[in-house]
Amino acid sequence: MLIRWRHVVATLVALPLLGFFIGWLGIIPLGASGGHWAVTDWFLHWVMRNSTRTAALRVETPPPLDDPARLPLAAGQFEMGCARCHGSPAQGRSAATLAMLPPPPDLGRVVPTWTDAELFQIVQHGIRYTGMPAWPTTNREDEVWSMVAFLRKVPGMHADTYRELAGLSATPSGTVEPPSMTCDSCHAESRLDAGSLIPSLAGQSVAYLLESLRAYAEDKRPSGVMQTAMSALDKDDFPALAAAYAARPRQRLAPESADPQALDHGRRLAETGDAARRIPACLTCHEKRDGNPSYPRLSGQSPAYLATQLRLFVSGKRGGGPYADLMKTAAENLDEADIQALSAYFASR
Protein backbone atom coordinates (compact mmCIF):
# COMPACT_ATOMS: atom_id res chain seq x y z
CA MET A 1 0.00 0.00 0.00
CA LEU A 2 1.19 3.44 -0.86
CA ILE A 3 1.41 5.79 2.15
CA ARG A 4 -0.32 9.00 1.18
CA TRP A 5 -0.50 12.38 2.86
CA ARG A 6 -3.93 11.68 4.31
CA HIS A 7 -2.53 8.57 6.09
CA VAL A 8 0.16 10.68 7.71
CA VAL A 9 -2.34 13.30 8.82
CA ALA A 10 -4.74 10.71 10.18
CA THR A 11 -1.93 9.11 12.21
CA LEU A 12 -0.80 12.44 13.60
CA VAL A 13 -4.35 13.15 14.77
CA ALA A 14 -4.98 9.66 16.10
CA LEU A 15 -1.76 9.23 18.12
CA PRO A 16 -2.37 12.00 20.69
CA LEU A 17 -6.00 10.95 20.99
CA LEU A 18 -4.87 7.42 21.70
CA GLY A 19 -2.44 8.76 24.32
CA PHE A 20 -5.22 10.71 26.04
CA PHE A 21 -7.44 7.63 25.88
CA ILE A 22 -4.89 5.42 27.59
CA GLY A 23 -4.26 8.10 30.19
CA TRP A 24 -8.01 8.35 30.80
CA LEU A 25 -8.35 4.60 31.21
CA GLY A 26 -6.04 4.78 34.25
CA ILE A 27 -4.19 1.61 33.40
CA ILE A 28 -0.72 3.17 33.76
CA PRO A 29 0.66 2.01 37.13
CA LEU A 30 2.22 4.84 39.14
CA GLY A 31 2.75 3.04 42.44
CA ALA A 32 6.21 3.31 43.91
CA SER A 33 6.10 -0.08 45.61
CA GLY A 34 7.29 -2.22 42.73
CA GLY A 35 10.29 -0.14 41.79
CA HIS A 36 11.54 0.29 38.22
CA TRP A 37 12.63 -2.42 35.88
CA ALA A 38 16.38 -2.62 35.96
CA VAL A 39 16.61 -1.27 32.43
CA THR A 40 14.29 1.69 33.22
CA ASP A 41 16.28 2.40 36.34
CA TRP A 42 19.54 2.36 34.38
CA PHE A 43 18.12 4.55 31.64
CA LEU A 44 16.64 7.19 33.98
CA HIS A 45 19.82 7.35 36.03
CA TRP A 46 21.96 7.56 32.91
CA VAL A 47 19.87 10.45 31.59
CA MET A 48 20.04 12.22 34.98
CA ARG A 49 23.83 11.98 35.16
CA ASN A 50 24.23 13.19 31.58
CA SER A 51 21.84 16.07 32.15
CA THR A 52 23.65 17.12 35.34
CA ARG A 53 27.04 16.90 33.65
CA THR A 54 25.91 19.13 30.78
CA ALA A 55 24.07 21.63 33.00
CA ALA A 56 27.15 21.91 35.22
CA LEU A 57 29.16 23.28 32.30
CA ARG A 58 27.58 26.70 32.84
CA VAL A 59 28.38 26.74 36.56
CA GLU A 60 31.10 29.27 37.22
CA THR A 61 34.40 28.37 38.82
CA PRO A 62 33.82 27.47 42.45
CA PRO A 63 35.03 29.96 45.08
CA PRO A 64 37.46 28.57 47.67
CA LEU A 65 35.54 25.89 49.54
CA ASP A 66 37.99 25.13 52.34
CA ASP A 67 36.83 27.93 54.67
CA PRO A 68 35.57 26.15 57.83
CA ALA A 69 33.09 29.03 58.40
CA ARG A 70 31.00 27.64 55.54
CA LEU A 71 30.23 24.46 57.49
CA PRO A 72 27.94 25.57 60.37
CA LEU A 73 25.69 27.52 58.00
CA ALA A 74 25.35 24.56 55.64
CA ALA A 75 25.07 21.97 58.43
CA GLY A 76 22.11 23.84 59.90
CA GLN A 77 20.41 23.93 56.52
CA PHE A 78 21.27 20.25 55.99
CA GLU A 79 19.62 19.30 59.25
CA MET A 80 16.52 21.38 58.47
CA GLY A 81 16.13 20.50 54.82
CA CYS A 82 18.18 17.52 53.69
CA ALA A 83 18.60 15.10 56.58
CA ARG A 84 14.96 14.02 56.58
CA CYS A 85 15.47 12.20 53.27
CA HIS A 86 19.20 11.69 52.92
CA GLY A 87 19.88 10.93 56.54
CA SER A 88 22.81 12.57 58.26
CA PRO A 89 26.01 11.47 59.95
CA ALA A 90 23.97 11.47 63.17
CA GLN A 91 20.93 9.67 61.87
CA GLY A 92 20.36 7.09 59.11
CA ARG A 93 17.67 7.16 56.47
CA SER A 94 14.30 5.96 57.67
CA ALA A 95 12.41 3.09 56.09
CA ALA A 96 9.79 5.60 54.97
CA THR A 97 12.22 7.62 52.87
CA LEU A 98 13.90 4.49 51.51
CA ALA A 99 10.51 3.53 50.08
CA MET A 100 10.57 6.60 47.83
CA LEU A 101 11.10 6.02 44.11
CA PRO A 102 13.90 6.70 43.47
CA PRO A 103 15.15 6.35 47.07
CA PRO A 104 17.28 9.33 48.23
CA PRO A 105 20.86 8.13 47.94
CA ASP A 106 23.34 7.71 50.78
CA LEU A 107 25.40 10.86 50.38
CA GLY A 108 28.53 9.31 51.80
CA ARG A 109 28.52 7.00 48.80
CA VAL A 110 27.45 9.30 45.96
CA VAL A 111 29.01 12.68 46.77
CA PRO A 112 32.52 11.57 45.73
CA THR A 113 31.19 10.63 42.29
CA TRP A 114 30.31 14.24 41.40
CA THR A 115 32.47 17.28 40.69
CA ASP A 116 31.99 20.51 42.67
CA ALA A 117 30.17 22.13 39.75
CA GLU A 118 27.85 19.14 39.40
CA LEU A 119 27.05 19.19 43.11
CA PHE A 120 26.32 22.91 42.80
CA GLN A 121 23.97 22.23 39.90
CA ILE A 122 22.09 19.54 41.86
CA VAL A 123 21.82 21.55 45.10
CA GLN A 124 20.90 24.80 43.34
CA HIS A 125 18.40 23.45 40.83
CA GLY A 126 17.25 20.09 42.25
CA ILE A 127 16.38 17.11 40.06
CA ARG A 128 13.00 16.89 38.39
CA TYR A 129 10.81 13.79 38.98
CA THR A 130 12.93 12.54 41.86
CA GLY A 131 11.71 14.56 44.82
CA MET A 132 15.05 16.39 45.07
CA PRO A 133 14.00 20.03 45.57
CA ALA A 134 15.73 23.12 44.26
CA TRP A 135 17.39 25.61 46.64
CA PRO A 136 14.62 27.99 47.77
CA THR A 137 16.24 30.91 45.91
CA THR A 138 18.53 31.27 42.88
CA ASN A 139 19.97 34.50 44.29
CA ARG A 140 22.24 32.96 46.91
CA GLU A 141 25.00 31.08 45.14
CA ASP A 142 27.21 31.76 48.16
CA GLU A 143 24.92 29.60 50.31
CA VAL A 144 24.81 26.83 47.73
CA TRP A 145 28.60 26.76 47.56
CA SER A 146 28.70 26.47 51.34
CA MET A 147 26.44 23.45 51.05
CA VAL A 148 28.77 21.94 48.44
CA ALA A 149 31.69 22.52 50.84
CA PHE A 150 29.73 20.77 53.56
CA LEU A 151 28.72 17.85 51.34
CA ARG A 152 32.39 17.24 50.57
CA LYS A 153 32.94 16.68 54.30
CA VAL A 154 29.95 14.40 54.78
CA PRO A 155 31.56 11.09 53.73
CA GLY A 156 33.12 9.76 56.91
CA MET A 157 31.94 12.62 59.16
CA HIS A 158 31.55 11.64 62.83
CA ALA A 159 28.08 12.01 64.36
CA ASP A 160 29.35 14.31 67.13
CA THR A 161 31.12 16.57 64.62
CA TYR A 162 27.87 16.83 62.71
CA ARG A 163 25.82 17.64 65.82
CA GLU A 164 28.35 20.27 66.79
CA LEU A 165 28.31 21.88 63.32
CA ALA A 166 24.52 21.87 63.04
CA GLY A 167 24.17 23.31 66.53
CA LEU A 168 22.06 20.40 67.71
CA SER A 169 23.82 20.46 71.04
CA ALA A 170 23.19 24.12 71.57
CA THR A 171 19.48 23.97 72.33
CA PRO A 172 18.55 26.01 75.39
CA SER A 173 17.90 22.84 77.43
CA GLY A 174 21.43 21.71 76.69
CA THR A 175 20.26 18.24 75.68
CA VAL A 176 20.52 16.63 72.29
CA GLU A 177 17.47 14.41 72.50
CA PRO A 178 15.15 14.98 70.82
CA PRO A 179 17.39 16.80 68.34
CA SER A 180 15.71 19.92 67.02
CA MET A 181 16.86 23.13 65.45
CA THR A 182 16.17 26.49 67.06
CA CYS A 183 17.33 30.01 66.17
CA ASP A 184 20.13 29.54 68.67
CA SER A 185 21.36 26.38 66.96
CA CYS A 186 22.97 28.77 64.49
CA HIS A 187 22.80 32.23 66.06
CA ALA A 188 23.88 31.48 69.65
CA GLU A 189 26.65 33.93 70.51
CA SER A 190 28.82 31.12 71.82
CA ARG A 191 28.86 29.53 68.36
CA LEU A 192 30.00 32.60 66.47
CA ASP A 193 33.47 33.95 65.79
CA ALA A 194 35.17 36.41 63.48
CA GLY A 195 34.92 34.04 60.53
CA SER A 196 31.21 33.31 60.89
CA LEU A 197 28.93 33.68 57.92
CA ILE A 198 26.07 33.60 60.43
CA PRO A 199 25.31 37.03 61.90
CA SER A 200 25.25 37.83 65.58
CA LEU A 201 21.78 39.09 66.49
CA ALA A 202 22.42 40.02 70.11
CA GLY A 203 21.78 43.70 70.74
CA GLN A 204 20.55 44.37 67.22
CA SER A 205 17.68 46.86 67.03
CA VAL A 206 14.15 45.45 67.37
CA ALA A 207 12.99 47.30 64.26
CA TYR A 208 15.72 45.85 62.07
CA LEU A 209 15.26 42.29 63.37
CA LEU A 210 11.52 42.47 62.88
CA GLU A 211 11.79 43.88 59.37
CA SER A 212 14.34 41.20 58.47
CA LEU A 213 12.14 38.39 59.78
CA ARG A 214 9.21 39.75 57.78
CA ALA A 215 11.38 40.16 54.69
CA TYR A 216 12.44 36.50 54.88
CA ALA A 217 8.87 35.38 55.48
CA GLU A 218 7.57 37.44 52.54
CA ASP A 219 10.33 36.30 50.14
CA LYS A 220 11.80 39.79 50.02
CA ARG A 221 15.21 38.79 51.32
CA PRO A 222 16.53 35.76 49.48
CA SER A 223 18.27 33.12 51.57
CA GLY A 224 17.68 29.39 51.19
CA VAL A 225 18.83 28.86 54.75
CA MET A 226 16.74 31.53 56.46
CA GLN A 227 13.65 30.92 54.33
CA THR A 228 13.79 27.23 55.29
CA ALA A 229 14.36 28.06 58.94
CA MET A 230 11.55 30.61 58.97
CA SER A 231 8.96 28.34 57.40
CA ALA A 232 8.35 26.70 60.77
CA LEU A 233 7.74 30.04 62.52
CA ASP A 234 4.47 31.80 63.19
CA LYS A 235 4.34 35.45 62.14
CA ASP A 236 2.79 36.36 65.47
CA ASP A 237 5.98 35.21 67.20
CA PHE A 238 8.21 37.62 65.27
CA PRO A 239 7.94 40.59 67.67
CA ALA A 240 8.78 38.47 70.70
CA LEU A 241 11.67 36.84 68.89
CA ALA A 242 13.07 40.18 67.74
CA ALA A 243 12.71 41.62 71.23
CA ALA A 244 14.45 38.62 72.80
CA TYR A 245 17.55 38.93 70.60
CA ALA A 246 17.59 42.71 70.86
CA ALA A 247 17.61 42.44 74.65
CA ARG A 248 20.74 40.29 74.76
CA PRO A 249 23.97 42.16 75.43
CA ARG A 250 25.64 43.23 72.25
CA GLN A 251 28.50 40.98 71.38
CA ARG A 252 31.89 41.86 70.01
CA LEU A 253 33.31 39.03 67.94
CA ALA A 254 37.06 39.15 68.39
CA PRO A 255 38.20 40.29 64.95
CA GLU A 256 41.04 38.61 63.17
CA SER A 257 44.17 40.71 63.15
CA ALA A 258 43.23 43.07 60.35
CA ASP A 259 45.59 44.84 58.02
CA PRO A 260 46.04 48.35 59.56
CA GLN A 261 45.98 49.90 56.09
CA ALA A 262 42.65 48.25 55.34
CA LEU A 263 41.30 49.38 58.72
CA ASP A 264 42.34 52.92 57.94
CA HIS A 265 40.74 52.80 54.50
CA GLY A 266 37.58 51.38 56.10
CA ARG A 267 37.50 54.11 58.73
CA ARG A 268 37.84 56.82 56.10
CA LEU A 269 35.02 55.39 54.00
CA ALA A 270 32.83 54.95 57.07
CA GLU A 271 33.41 58.44 58.42
CA THR A 272 33.61 60.59 55.29
CA GLY A 273 32.74 58.35 52.35
CA ASP A 274 34.21 59.11 48.96
CA ALA A 275 32.14 61.70 47.12
CA ALA A 276 34.14 61.39 43.90
CA ARG A 277 33.21 57.72 43.68
CA ARG A 278 29.68 58.38 44.99
CA ILE A 279 30.15 56.40 48.16
CA PRO A 280 28.31 58.01 51.09
CA ALA A 281 29.73 57.84 54.60
CA CYS A 282 28.33 54.74 56.37
CA LEU A 283 28.17 56.50 59.72
CA THR A 284 25.70 59.13 58.53
CA CYS A 285 23.06 56.37 58.81
CA HIS A 286 24.55 53.49 60.83
CA GLU A 287 25.55 53.52 64.50
CA LYS A 288 23.98 56.91 65.18
CA ARG A 289 22.68 57.72 68.60
CA ASP A 290 19.33 59.02 67.34
CA GLY A 291 19.43 57.20 64.07
CA ASN A 292 16.63 55.32 62.38
CA PRO A 293 16.43 51.94 64.19
CA SER A 294 15.72 50.22 60.87
CA TYR A 295 19.33 50.90 59.90
CA PRO A 296 21.15 47.93 61.48
CA ARG A 297 23.98 48.10 63.95
CA LEU A 298 27.18 46.82 62.41
CA SER A 299 29.89 47.21 65.04
CA GLY A 300 31.37 43.99 66.32
CA GLN A 301 29.66 41.90 63.65
CA SER A 302 31.70 39.16 62.03
CA PRO A 303 33.66 40.55 59.07
CA ALA A 304 32.82 37.51 56.93
CA TYR A 305 29.09 38.11 57.34
CA LEU A 306 29.44 41.84 56.65
CA ALA A 307 31.46 41.20 53.51
CA THR A 308 28.93 38.67 52.22
CA GLN A 309 26.06 41.09 52.75
CA LEU A 310 27.94 43.96 51.10
CA ARG A 311 28.69 41.77 48.08
CA LEU A 312 25.00 40.88 47.88
CA PHE A 313 24.08 44.57 48.03
CA VAL A 314 26.59 45.45 45.31
CA SER A 315 25.25 42.71 43.04
CA GLY A 316 21.69 43.89 43.72
CA LYS A 317 20.63 40.53 45.18
CA ARG A 318 20.32 41.39 48.82
CA GLY A 319 16.70 42.37 49.32
CA GLY A 320 15.46 43.02 52.84
CA GLY A 321 13.05 45.30 54.67
CA PRO A 322 11.54 48.53 53.38
CA TYR A 323 14.86 50.37 53.77
CA ALA A 324 17.05 47.86 51.94
CA ASP A 325 16.89 49.76 48.64
CA LEU A 326 18.69 52.69 50.28
CA MET A 327 21.63 50.43 51.03
CA LYS A 328 21.63 49.08 47.50
CA THR A 329 22.16 52.63 46.25
CA ALA A 330 24.71 53.42 48.94
CA ALA A 331 26.78 50.28 48.29
CA GLU A 332 26.62 50.10 44.51
CA ASN A 333 30.01 51.70 43.91
CA LEU A 334 32.00 49.68 46.45
CA ASP A 335 34.77 47.49 45.04
CA GLU A 336 36.18 44.35 46.62
CA ALA A 337 38.95 46.26 48.45
CA ASP A 338 36.36 48.65 49.93
CA ILE A 339 34.22 45.71 51.05
CA GLN A 340 37.16 44.04 52.80
CA ALA A 341 38.20 47.30 54.44
CA LEU A 342 34.70 48.22 55.62
CA SER A 343 34.04 44.73 56.98
CA ALA A 344 37.30 44.79 58.92
CA TYR A 345 36.61 48.28 60.21
CA PHE A 346 33.08 47.62 61.46
CA ALA A 347 34.10 44.28 62.95
CA SER A 348 36.81 46.00 64.98
CA ARG A 349 34.67 48.98 65.90
Added chain:
Amino acid sequence: MVVGGAIIWALVVGLLLYAGHARREPITARKASWLILGGGVAFPVIVLFCLLAYAVWLMPQIRPFMPALMDNKPQIEATGEQFWWRLRYLDDGGNTAFETANELRLPVGERTTFRLKAADVIHSFWIPSLGGKMDMIPGRDNVLSLEPTKTGVYRAPCAEFCGTSHALMAFSVIVMERPDFDAWRQSRIEAAAMPQPAHPGRDLFFRHGCAACHTIAGTPAIGRIGPDLTRIGERQTIAAGTLANTKDNIARFIREPDAIKPGVEMPAFGMLPDGDIEAIAAWLGGLK
Protein backbone atom coordinates in the same frame (compact mmCIF):
# COMPACT_ATOMS: atom_id res chain seq x y z
CA MET B 1 35.05 97.99 1.97
CA VAL B 2 32.41 98.22 -0.80
CA VAL B 3 34.64 100.47 -2.91
CA GLY B 4 37.61 98.15 -2.43
CA GLY B 5 35.51 95.16 -3.37
CA ALA B 6 34.17 96.96 -6.45
CA ILE B 7 37.70 97.83 -7.62
CA ILE B 8 38.88 94.22 -7.21
CA TRP B 9 35.78 92.93 -8.96
CA ALA B 10 36.30 95.35 -11.90
CA LEU B 11 39.96 94.35 -12.15
CA VAL B 12 39.19 90.63 -12.23
CA VAL B 13 36.39 91.02 -14.78
CA GLY B 14 38.53 93.34 -16.86
CA LEU B 15 41.37 90.81 -16.91
CA LEU B 16 38.92 88.09 -17.89
CA LEU B 17 37.55 90.13 -20.82
CA TYR B 18 41.03 91.10 -21.88
CA ALA B 19 42.20 87.47 -21.85
CA GLY B 20 39.18 86.41 -23.88
CA HIS B 21 39.45 89.10 -26.55
CA ALA B 22 43.15 89.87 -26.99
CA ARG B 23 44.71 88.19 -30.03
CA ARG B 24 48.46 88.08 -29.82
CA GLU B 25 51.42 85.82 -30.11
CA PRO B 26 51.70 83.09 -27.44
CA ILE B 27 54.28 84.04 -24.77
CA THR B 28 57.40 81.95 -24.26
CA ALA B 29 57.48 79.07 -21.76
CA ARG B 30 60.02 81.01 -19.65
CA LYS B 31 57.76 84.02 -19.35
CA ALA B 32 54.80 81.80 -18.57
CA SER B 33 56.53 80.07 -15.66
CA TRP B 34 57.54 83.46 -14.20
CA LEU B 35 53.95 84.61 -14.48
CA ILE B 36 52.66 81.51 -12.68
CA LEU B 37 55.26 81.79 -9.88
CA GLY B 38 54.80 85.51 -9.44
CA GLY B 39 51.03 85.75 -9.80
CA GLY B 40 50.15 82.34 -8.33
CA VAL B 41 52.59 81.97 -5.44
CA ALA B 42 54.44 85.14 -4.44
CA PHE B 43 51.54 87.60 -4.78
CA PRO B 44 48.95 85.61 -2.73
CA VAL B 45 51.54 84.73 -0.06
CA ILE B 46 52.40 88.37 0.50
CA VAL B 47 48.80 89.56 0.43
CA LEU B 48 47.50 86.82 2.72
CA PHE B 49 50.38 87.27 5.17
CA CYS B 50 49.65 90.99 5.46
CA LEU B 51 45.95 90.34 6.00
CA LEU B 52 46.67 87.70 8.65
CA ALA B 53 49.08 89.98 10.50
CA TYR B 54 46.49 92.74 10.48
CA ALA B 55 43.78 90.37 11.77
CA VAL B 56 45.98 89.09 14.60
CA TRP B 57 46.85 92.65 15.56
CA LEU B 58 43.11 93.47 15.65
CA MET B 59 42.15 90.47 17.76
CA PRO B 60 42.53 91.82 21.31
CA GLN B 61 40.14 94.67 20.40
CA ILE B 62 37.58 92.25 18.98
CA ARG B 63 37.60 90.02 22.10
CA PRO B 64 38.48 92.23 25.07
CA PHE B 65 37.49 89.50 27.57
CA MET B 66 40.21 87.15 26.35
CA PRO B 67 42.85 88.07 28.99
CA ALA B 68 40.44 87.01 31.73
CA LEU B 69 39.85 83.71 29.96
CA MET B 70 43.59 83.24 29.38
CA ASP B 71 44.25 83.83 33.09
CA ASN B 72 41.84 80.98 33.71
CA LYS B 73 40.47 82.74 36.75
CA PRO B 74 36.84 81.71 36.64
CA GLN B 75 34.43 83.05 39.22
CA ILE B 76 32.09 80.09 39.01
CA GLU B 77 32.72 76.39 38.51
CA ALA B 78 29.71 74.55 37.08
CA THR B 79 29.64 70.75 36.99
CA GLY B 80 27.02 68.78 35.10
CA GLU B 81 25.84 65.65 36.91
CA GLN B 82 23.02 63.26 36.11
CA PHE B 83 20.62 65.22 36.26
CA TRP B 84 21.47 68.45 38.05
CA TRP B 85 24.05 71.24 38.24
CA ARG B 86 26.71 71.61 40.90
CA LEU B 87 27.58 75.32 41.10
CA ARG B 88 30.61 76.51 43.04
CA TYR B 89 31.30 80.19 43.55
CA LEU B 90 35.05 80.68 43.69
CA ASP B 91 37.02 83.27 45.61
CA ASP B 92 39.96 85.24 44.20
CA GLY B 93 42.34 82.43 45.06
CA GLY B 94 40.29 79.98 43.03
CA ASN B 95 39.02 78.13 46.12
CA THR B 96 35.38 77.35 46.69
CA ALA B 97 33.72 80.20 48.54
CA PHE B 98 30.44 78.30 48.72
CA GLU B 99 28.52 75.72 46.76
CA THR B 100 24.94 75.71 45.57
CA ALA B 101 22.93 73.83 43.00
CA ASN B 102 20.52 74.38 40.14
CA GLU B 103 20.17 78.12 40.58
CA LEU B 104 22.75 80.63 39.47
CA ARG B 105 22.94 84.27 40.49
CA LEU B 106 24.96 86.72 38.40
CA PRO B 107 25.65 90.47 38.58
CA VAL B 108 24.27 92.50 35.66
CA GLY B 109 26.57 94.35 33.26
CA GLU B 110 29.67 92.37 34.20
CA ARG B 111 31.37 89.53 32.50
CA THR B 112 31.42 86.31 34.53
CA THR B 113 33.81 83.51 33.65
CA PHE B 114 32.80 79.89 34.15
CA ARG B 115 34.83 76.73 34.41
CA LEU B 116 32.66 73.93 33.03
CA LYS B 117 33.07 70.30 34.08
CA ALA B 118 31.12 67.07 33.96
CA ALA B 119 31.03 64.34 36.58
CA ASP B 120 29.63 61.42 34.62
CA VAL B 121 28.64 61.95 30.98
CA ILE B 122 28.74 64.88 28.55
CA HIS B 123 26.33 67.70 29.40
CA SER B 124 26.04 71.12 27.80
CA PHE B 125 25.83 74.44 29.60
CA TRP B 126 23.44 76.81 27.86
CA ILE B 127 21.72 79.98 28.98
CA PRO B 128 20.05 80.88 25.68
CA SER B 129 19.30 84.47 26.63
CA LEU B 130 22.86 85.19 27.68
CA GLY B 131 25.02 83.44 25.10
CA GLY B 132 26.05 80.35 23.24
CA LYS B 133 26.25 76.85 24.61
CA MET B 134 29.38 74.97 25.58
CA ASP B 135 29.78 71.26 26.26
CA MET B 136 30.74 69.97 29.71
CA ILE B 137 33.05 67.04 29.15
CA PRO B 138 34.22 64.54 31.77
CA GLY B 139 37.92 64.92 32.53
CA ARG B 140 38.19 68.29 30.82
CA ASP B 141 37.80 71.91 31.94
CA ASN B 142 36.09 74.19 29.45
CA VAL B 143 36.04 77.94 29.95
CA LEU B 144 33.13 80.19 29.01
CA SER B 145 32.35 83.79 29.78
CA LEU B 146 29.01 85.54 29.69
CA GLU B 147 27.90 89.11 30.22
CA PRO B 148 24.24 89.57 31.12
CA THR B 149 22.95 93.02 30.24
CA LYS B 150 19.47 92.91 31.75
CA THR B 151 18.29 91.87 35.18
CA GLY B 152 15.71 89.09 35.33
CA VAL B 153 15.24 85.38 35.60
CA TYR B 154 16.40 83.14 32.75
CA ARG B 155 16.03 79.43 32.20
CA ALA B 156 18.96 77.27 31.15
CA PRO B 157 18.38 73.73 29.90
CA CYS B 158 21.00 71.04 29.46
CA ALA B 159 21.78 71.09 25.74
CA GLU B 160 23.39 67.67 25.28
CA PHE B 161 21.43 64.45 25.69
CA CYS B 162 22.73 63.00 28.96
CA GLY B 163 20.32 60.23 29.95
CA THR B 164 16.72 59.44 30.77
CA SER B 165 16.05 62.72 32.57
CA HIS B 166 18.00 64.98 30.24
CA ALA B 167 14.83 66.93 29.45
CA LEU B 168 14.32 67.48 33.20
CA MET B 169 17.77 68.96 33.78
CA ALA B 170 17.70 72.73 33.81
CA PHE B 171 18.67 75.57 36.09
CA SER B 172 17.47 79.09 36.60
CA VAL B 173 19.66 82.15 36.34
CA ILE B 174 18.83 85.24 38.35
CA VAL B 175 20.62 88.34 37.08
CA MET B 176 20.80 90.95 39.84
CA GLU B 177 22.09 94.45 40.38
CA ARG B 178 25.63 94.45 41.72
CA PRO B 179 24.79 95.52 45.33
CA ASP B 180 22.04 92.90 45.60
CA PHE B 181 24.37 90.27 44.22
CA ASP B 182 27.14 91.23 46.64
CA ALA B 183 24.75 91.10 49.58
CA TRP B 184 23.52 87.67 48.52
CA ARG B 185 27.04 86.36 47.93
CA GLN B 186 28.21 87.62 51.30
CA SER B 187 25.23 86.12 53.12
CA ARG B 188 25.87 82.75 51.47
CA ILE B 189 29.51 82.84 52.55
CA GLU B 190 28.43 83.61 56.10
CA ALA B 191 25.75 80.92 56.14
CA ALA B 192 28.32 78.28 57.07
CA ALA B 193 28.95 80.01 60.38
CA MET B 194 25.26 80.56 61.20
CA PRO B 195 23.84 77.55 62.99
CA GLN B 196 20.41 76.55 61.75
CA PRO B 197 17.84 76.61 64.56
CA ALA B 198 16.26 73.40 65.84
CA HIS B 199 13.25 72.05 63.94
CA PRO B 200 11.54 68.64 64.00
CA GLY B 201 12.29 68.29 60.29
CA ARG B 202 15.93 68.95 60.92
CA ASP B 203 16.16 66.08 63.42
CA LEU B 204 14.41 63.75 60.98
CA PHE B 205 16.72 64.83 58.15
CA PHE B 206 19.67 63.57 60.20
CA ARG B 207 17.87 60.59 61.70
CA HIS B 208 17.12 59.10 58.29
CA GLY B 209 20.59 59.79 56.89
CA CYS B 210 19.84 62.49 54.30
CA ALA B 211 23.16 64.07 55.27
CA ALA B 212 24.99 61.15 53.66
CA CYS B 213 24.55 62.90 50.31
CA HIS B 214 23.44 66.48 50.99
CA THR B 215 25.12 69.50 52.53
CA ILE B 216 23.28 72.22 54.42
CA ALA B 217 25.45 75.08 55.64
CA GLY B 218 25.08 75.76 59.34
CA THR B 219 24.36 72.12 60.16
CA PRO B 220 26.58 69.02 60.44
CA ALA B 221 25.31 67.88 57.01
CA ILE B 222 28.33 67.74 54.72
CA GLY B 223 27.42 65.08 52.15
CA ARG B 224 28.97 65.83 48.76
CA ILE B 225 27.22 63.32 46.52
CA GLY B 226 23.90 65.07 45.84
CA PRO B 227 22.98 68.72 45.43
CA ASP B 228 23.81 71.21 48.17
CA LEU B 229 20.53 72.11 49.87
CA THR B 230 21.65 75.24 51.68
CA ARG B 231 18.78 77.75 51.45
CA ILE B 232 16.87 75.52 49.08
CA GLY B 233 13.77 77.47 50.15
CA GLU B 234 14.91 80.55 48.22
CA ARG B 235 15.23 78.72 44.90
CA GLN B 236 12.62 79.12 42.17
CA THR B 237 12.38 75.41 41.39
CA ILE B 238 13.39 72.06 42.85
CA ALA B 239 14.75 68.93 41.19
CA ALA B 240 16.83 70.98 38.71
CA GLY B 241 14.12 73.06 37.11
CA THR B 242 11.53 70.29 37.19
CA LEU B 243 8.97 71.32 39.83
CA ALA B 244 7.85 74.57 41.41
CA ASN B 245 9.45 75.01 44.82
CA THR B 246 6.55 74.17 47.15
CA LYS B 247 6.55 72.06 50.31
CA ASP B 248 4.23 69.56 48.64
CA ASN B 249 6.60 69.15 45.73
CA ILE B 250 9.59 68.71 48.02
CA ALA B 251 7.68 66.02 49.91
CA ARG B 252 6.71 64.38 46.63
CA PHE B 253 10.31 64.35 45.47
CA ILE B 254 11.49 62.78 48.73
CA ARG B 255 8.76 60.14 48.42
CA GLU B 256 9.24 59.15 44.79
CA PRO B 257 12.12 60.93 43.05
CA ASP B 258 12.26 58.27 40.35
CA ALA B 259 8.67 58.94 39.32
CA ILE B 260 9.49 62.63 38.85
CA LYS B 261 12.94 62.21 37.31
CA PRO B 262 13.47 58.76 35.79
CA GLY B 263 16.99 57.50 36.36
CA VAL B 264 17.69 59.88 39.24
CA GLU B 265 20.45 58.79 41.60
CA MET B 266 18.51 59.59 44.77
CA PRO B 267 16.74 56.54 46.22
CA ALA B 268 13.03 56.80 47.03
CA PHE B 269 12.15 57.42 50.66
CA GLY B 270 8.48 56.52 50.32
CA MET B 271 8.84 53.99 53.14
CA LEU B 272 9.24 56.80 55.68
CA PRO B 273 6.14 57.73 57.67
CA ASP B 274 4.20 60.48 55.86
CA GLY B 275 4.56 62.76 58.87
CA ASP B 276 8.36 62.46 58.72
CA ILE B 277 8.47 63.30 55.02
CA GLU B 278 6.23 66.32 55.52
CA ALA B 279 8.28 67.57 58.46
CA ILE B 280 11.51 67.27 56.45
CA ALA B 281 9.88 69.03 53.48
CA ALA B 282 8.60 71.81 55.74
CA TRP B 283 12.06 72.34 57.19
CA LEU B 284 13.80 72.33 53.81
CA GLY B 285 11.20 74.63 52.25
CA GLY B 286 11.74 77.08 55.10
CA LEU B 287 15.52 77.28 54.62
CA LYS B 288 15.90 80.78 53.19
